[in-house]
Amino acid sequence: MSESSSTAGAGAQSGSRDGDSVEIHLDEVTKRYGNQSAPAVDSVTMTIPAGETVVFVGPSGCGKTTTMKMINRLIEPTSGRITIGGRDALSLNPDELRRSIGYAIQQVGLFPHLTVGENIGVVPGLLGWDKARIRARTEEMLDLVGLEVGEFIGRFPRQLSGGQQQRIGVARALAADPPVLLMDEPFGAVDPITRGNLQDELMRLQAELGKTIVFVTHDFDEAVKLGDRIAVLGDQSRILQYDTPEAILANPADDTVAGFVGAGASLKQLTLLRVRDIELEEVPTATVEETPEALSARLGSRQGAVGLVLDRRRRPIRWATRRELSRAGTLATVGRPVADSVDRASTLQDALEAILTDDDGYAVVTRSRGEYAGVVGIDTLMATIRQLREQHEGDDGATS
Numbered sequence: 025m026s027e028s029s030s031t032a033g034a035g036a037q038s039g040s041r042d043g044d045s046v047e048i049h050l051d052e053v054t055k056r057y058g059n060q061s062a063p064a065v066d067s068v069t070m071t072i073p074a075g076e077t078v079v080f081v082g083p084s085g086c087g088k089t090t091t092m093k094m095i096n097r098l099i100e101p102t103s104g105r106i107t108i109g110g111r112d113a114l115s116l117n118p119d120e121l122r123r124s125i126g127y128a129i130q131q132v133g134l135f136p137h138l139t140v141g142e143n144i145g146v147v148p149g150l151l152g153w154d155k156a157r158i159r160a161r162t163e164e165m166l167d168l169v170g171l172e173v174g175e176f177i178g179r180f181p182r183q184l185s186g187g188q189q190q191r192i193g194v195a196r197a198l199a200a201d202p203p204v205l206l207m208d209e210p211f212g213a214v215d216p217i218t219r220g221n222l223q224d225e226l227m228r229l230q231a232e233l234g235k236t237i238v239f240v241t242h243d244f245d246e247a248v249k250l251g252d253r254i255a256v257l258g259d260q261s262r263i264l265q266y267d268t269p270e271a272i273l274a275n276p277a278d279d280t281v282a283g284f285v286g287a288g289a290s291l292k293q294l295t296l297l298r299v300r301d302i303e304l305e306e307v308p309t310a311t312v313e314e315t316p317e318a319l320s321a322r323l324g325s326r327q328g329a330v331g332l333v334l335d336r337r338r339r340p341i342r343w344a345t346r347r348e349l350s351r352a353g354t355l356a357t358v359g360r361p362v363a364d365s366v367d368r369a370s371t372l373q374d375a376l377e378a379i380l381t382d383d384d385g386y387a388v389v390t391r392s393r394g395e396y397a398g399v400v401g402i403d404t405l406m407a408t409i410r411q412l413r414e415q416h417e418g419d420d421g422a423t424s
């Protein structure tokens with residue numbers, strides 16, 4: 025016990041930004057459904073450090089959801105102990121416990137007959153906050169998840185896109201400022217681009233809030249991107265490996281984990297590196313008021329060179345080759361629109377995707393207000409992948 029409380033202290037210091045993060049500890053927690061002979065979760069012991077995001081990954085049916093739901097007692101453990109911030113979760117009133125833990129799930133579970141504002145205010149309402157405080161908090165939460173208050177607060181869930189519903193789900197989970205957030209495949213039901221955006225937003229939020237987050241997913245890439253640590257679970261939630269994404273990618277504990285990590289571990293390490301970690305390249309640019317000739321002159325004579333057209337606020341809008349510039353009357357319509365851009369906080373995986381959706385071999389990097397900052401080229405990414413692979417081979421050599 026003394027060991028667990030000393031880790032709680034250390035975690036709270038290093039992980040918490042708003043001072044109220046808590047450590048979660050599971051001690052030989054078992055769940056046996058009905059009178060099934062084999063438990064769904066068999067004697068799991070793990071510590072989820074304060075202020076960290078821990079991701080449970082593992083095959084379907086291995087017990088991820090059951091393990092998570094025992095933390096807020098949506099499922100009662102058959103045996104074992106769970107402490108949250110040093111308090112015995114099993115001795116607390118279950119309703120109170122649940123109100124003190126944010127919970128976001130794939131099906132979102134927004135109440136269809138309540139507006140967005142009312143949905144976000146549900147838990148604060150149950151906690152007895154007054155109307156003005158709930159209203160202020162609701163507005164703050166909408167702002168936090170990037171939705172315009174005036175436009176969204178009075179809408180009903182059916183008037184939202186899937187991604188917006190997920191954002192409201194996260195806003196609602198955070199509304200009462202719980203120190204712990206449980207997220208069960210919260211971004212499972214949206215398209216890959218929206219999913220990537222929601223993941224980025226969660227990372228931004230978490231950098232600000234420093235909650236203790238338990239996140240369940242099937243998707244190992246999502247785990248690598250979001251997790252401070254990943255718990256790779258096998259049958260009955262047996263912990264196959266519990267470590268940082270870097271360590272698991274470099275040294276999977278056994279063949280099962282290696283199978284889960286899948287092919288291309290070095291490629292996956294691209295999700296661990298950010299655009300700000302590598303040096304940006306430059307391409308010739310011109311603002312939209314300039315002439316096609318001006319940009320063409322900047323391209324010089326290099327084979328296959330492309331230039332970037334920026335709008336008046338220096339935001340990238342179009343790509344153009346010399347040939348396209350020679351035929352154009354204005355930069356406003358020359359070439360092709362920029363399909364996708366990334367920012368400095370984006371992962372190199374996102375940059376790779378942007379490169380692949382863009383025919384010119386570059387991902388455009390923008391600053392906070394969308395202004396052009398530089399580009400990441402396919403050659404730079406290939407070199408980074410090569411470097412990671414060499415490091416990875418070094419790691420293998422060290423362990424065998």
Ligand SMILES: Nc1ncnc2c1ncn2[C@@H]1O[C@H](COP(=O)(O)OP(=O)(O)OP(=O)(O)O)[C@@H](O)[C@H]1O
Pocket residue numbers: 057058064082083084085086087088089090091242
């Ligand atoms: N209410 C229940 N009654 C009986 N068995 C259950 C119940 N809920 C889950 N199980 C069983 O417990 C095991 C673990 O289920 P759980 O939902 O925790 O797995 P999971 O890893 O989250 O799966 P998935 O990734 O498919 O959501 C499964 O074998 C499942 O069939």
